[in-house]
């Protein structure tokens with residue numbers, strides 16, 4: 171019999187704490203790295219300030235105010251029939267400085283209440299433990315993930331989360347897009363570096379921390395499933411010249427590097443050859459080796475938005491620019507739209523790592539027009555329809571084990587790369603602009619009704 175989308179398929183939405191919560195100093199929350207980024211003009215990208223300059227606007231400080239509106243927002247999401255919501259816990263709500271002796275009870279209570287709401291509507295929580303949210307104090311005092319000390323701070327944080335929520339949260343992702351450290355290290359670690367040795371050292375400590383978290387989770391509650399997450403999109407050879415094919419293999423290896431360690435539990439010969447060829451010395455102890463092998467993940471989560479090529483002419487993309495593909499269209503932000511690339515990605519990752527794959531982010535960033543309370547976002551529907559079509563082919567024709575699909579930014583939120591509001595992904599519109607002006611009222615877009623139908627029919631009606 172042909173494999174089919176299972177009835178328990180997790181149709182859902184994804185958000186992250188710093189892109190939607192706001193309330194950046196409420197109930198004892200400490201500062202995270204992203205709280206220091208300011209968007210100060212339409213043309214400029216973000217600037218980092220410390221201390222905070224009260225004359226400037228910092229998008230995360232208010233975001234879409236989800237901290238106060240989560241009840242109404244979740245009620246609206248539940249109307250779509252979503253089966254799961256992926257969200258992150260803001261580390262600095264639980265440990266304001268990251269190295270505190272005790273967790274902040276008010277922060278924990280907030281997530282208790284969020285989980286209550288999800289339970290009310292039978293929406294399964296999928297929790298990202300760190301989605302680019304790092305207590306700023308850890309960056310200042312310890313140099314963030316360039317220090318081995320971070321492993322202990324992270325595990326203390328995980329222990330609190332697992333003990334508190336294990337009965338209610340069964341699926342966790344240890345780090346959002348762990349491979350982004352090699353593209354934009356400041357995003358995942360708060361430390362900007364172009365030095366590959368430093369990046370891979372930080373990645374190593376994160377992977378050891380993730381492995382220890384897996385082990386700890388299984389000890390506390392063996393029912394908990396833990397995933398690693400990649401920002402994934404294939405790089406194609408520009409043409410069939412063997413040198414180009416080889417170049418594409420090497421590009422793709424950058425993502426496999428992470429998936430290999432976290433699913434297999436050790437660095438491959440290829441990874442070690444990379445260290446040697448760049449004269450890198452990675453601080454990898456024999457204890458780390460034991461941790462890695464004992465802390466292999468249960469599933470691979472991916473964000474998928476686009477693909478690249480080995481072409482030297484490049485366009486903008488998620489966290490990095492990449493080679494242009496003349497066969498593909500681009501979004502307004504220069505991201506290449508490639509639905510077949512999703513099917514290719516699912517095949518590639520499943521063939522290599524033989525783990526279930528969870529698409530925890532996919533969607534289209536686009537400007538929307540609110541006209542008389544309506545948003546006609548047929549471009550978004552079209553994007554998602556094409557991607558879902560390819561996902562279904564990967565499941566039904568190629569036999570890939572896909573656990574679920576979460577549309578990114580199911581509700582409009584601030585963009586991670588530019589901190590703009592106008593780059594919208596949601597199916598729920600939030601009336602707020604780049605500088606926080608607006609009513610903050612929510613509206614259902616056309617895609618809201620479309621996705622509801624997709625979920626109702628378990629993907630049969632796209």
Ligand code: BG6
Nearest residue numbers: 346473488535584585586587588
């Ligand atoms: C992913 C991140 O890389 O891409 C999200 O996990 C992010 O946090 C999403 O929002 C889309 O990127 P952007 O820059 O358009 O918000």
